[in-house]
Amino acid sequence: MTVDLYSLNMEKGLHYEAIVTTLNEDGTPNAAPMGVICKGPDQVVLRLHEGSHTIANVKREKKFHINLSRDPLLFTHSLIGNPPATEFAEEKYGFSLKNAYASFFCEVHHEKKVEKEDAMGDNITIMFHSQVQDIKRNRKEYEPLSRAICGVLEALVNLSRVQRAPAEKKREYTDRLKEISRVVNHVGGPKHKEAMELIQKEFEIRIKG
Amino acid sequence: MTVDLYSLNMEKGLHYEAIVTTLNEDGTPNAAPMGVICKGPDQVVLRLHEGSHTIANVKREKKFHINLSRDPLLFTHSLIGNPPATEFAEEKYGFSLKNAYASFFCEVHHEKKVEKEDAMGDNITIMFHSQVQDIKRNRKEYEPLSRAICGVLEALVNLSRVQRAPAEKKREYTDRLKEISRVVNHVGGPKHKEAMELIQKEFEIRIKG
Numbered sequence: 001m002t003v004d005l006y007s008l009n010m011e012k013g014l015h016y017e018a019i020v021t022t023l024n025e026d027g028t029p030n031a032a033p034m035g036v037i038c039k040g041p042d043q044v045v046l047r048l049h050e051g052s053h054t055i056a057n058v059k060r061e062k063k064f065h066i067n068l069s070r071d072p073l074l075f076t077h078s079l080i081g082n083p084p085a086t087e088f089a090e091e092k093y094g095f096s097l098k099n100a101y102a103s104f105f106c107e108v109h110h111e112k113k114v115e116k117e118d119a120m121g122d123n124i125t126i127m128f129h130s131q132v133q134d135i136k137r138n139r140k141e142y143e144p145l146s147r148a149i150c151g152v153l154e155a156l157v158n159l160s161r162v163q164r165a166p167a168e169k170k171r172e173y174t175d176r177l178k179e180i181s182r183v184v185n186h187v188g189g190p191k192h193k194e195a196m197e198l199i200q201k202e203f204e205i206r207i208k209g
Numbered sequence: 210m211t212v213d214l215y216s217l218n219m220e221k222g223l224h225y226e227a228i229v230t231t232l233n234e235d236g237t238p239n240a241a242p243m244g245v246i247c248k249g250p251d252q253v254v255l256r257l258h259e260g261s262h263t264i265a266n267v268k269r270e271k272k273f274h275i276n277l278s279r280d281p282l283l284f285t286h287s288l289i290g291n292p293p294a295t296e297f298a299e300e301k302y303g304f305s306l307k308n309a310y311a312s313f314f315c316e317v318h319h320e321k322k323v324e325k326e327d328a329m330g331d332n333i334t335i336m337f338h339s340q341v342q343d344i345k346r347n348r349k350e351y352e353p354l355s356r357a358i359c360g361v362l363e364a365l366v367n368l369s370r371v372q373r374a375p376a377e378k379k380r381e382y383t384d385r386l387k388e389i390s391r392v393v394n395h396v397g398g399p400k401h402k403e404a405m406e407l408i409q410k411e412f413e414i415r416i417k418g
Binding site for chain 1: 226242279280281282284285286288289349351352354356357358359361362363365368369397400401403404407408411
């Protein structure tokens with residue numbers, strides 16, 4: 001079977017929110033919500049911060065599963081502790097999540113360290129360029145989660161309100177729009193970025209009105 | 210054909226972001242991004258602010274189309290001006306949007322005025338309780354846009370960062386979490402609300418750490 005991430009409605013260059021499952025040193029499964037970048041029909045980049053449990057597992061094993069889901073509790077349990085053992089499905093290598101609507105197995109072929117300073121201080125991330133090997137679908141068609149459309153929707157809500165907002169609220173909307181643009185330009189595709197440009201232009205007109 | 214919004218992956222009680230198309234007095238089409246609440250398999254509530262173009266049309270005609278889309282530019286053009294004429298499809302009554310993945314025709318059977326004071330001053334909204342008559346699908350399966358999962362994702366990102374954030378950033382995350390919770394509790398379902406409760410509890414622990 002040909003591996004084709006585009007058949008999961010993923011687009012090249014976009015970041016998606018997913019849950020990555022890795023194998024701990026003692027053979028138990030670990031799950032964590034992570035951003036994953038689609039780089040081609042069978043290529044992804046997993047971006048991990050130095051210091052996490054997940055990064056130690058990926059560095060050691062060079063293998064992981066990406067699980068696509070929209071379940072808010074599955075995401076939350078994956079960040080706070082771990083989902084219950086019954087949520088994991090054993091795979092040829094490691095584990096996937098039983099209730100994900102799709103999962104795929106990835107092998108790292110290339111690592112790249114990125115160091116930058118941000119509001120949090122020094123920030124070291126490793127980009128794990130990986131080959132997608134196998135897609136398992138539990139549902140036929142679905143939409144992977146992207147924070148890009150979330151940002152556009154929030155920006156539109158603020159745009160529709162800015163004119164009649166009091167001064168303090170106007171400042172808040174201005175700060176939020178800056179932050180939303182940063183996120184959308186980081187995770188979104190050309191249409192999301194074009195939408196944000198239109199919104200920003202209109203925002204500057206309406207905030208004076 | 211039975212009308213069943215649940216077949217569009219809508220859930221009772223959840224708010225979705227959609228584009229409503231209405232008929233202007235001169236017979237031309239109008240499009241605007243709006244929240245719509247699913248109230249049952251063939252029932253929706255459209256919540257409109259007094260003063261908009263759309264509300265005048267819905268009050269006069271008692272009919273509208275809801276269009277489901279994930280296209281950031283279609284949403285943006287619908288708020289800023291109107292989408293190009295070529296985006297509209299003529300229907301038995303009025304217009305739908307050609308590139309929506311699904312559209313449905315609604316007839317208002319009941320109106321309810323809600324007045325409340327908020328940060329913006331007096332706020333009058335009308336809840337248009339409506340019967341869904343006809344669903345047109347341009348794609349088999351899809352996921353309607355909800356701001357609930359967006360909120361949960363953003364809250365999880367902030368939760369994962371709060372421990373190592375400087376004091377100023379910590380305050381910013383606290384304020385955002387309050388606002389995100391407000392939105393998610395307004396637009397989300399039981400699972401989204403439960404996720405936010407878990408996140409809030411964990412946030413209070415991590416912010417001290």
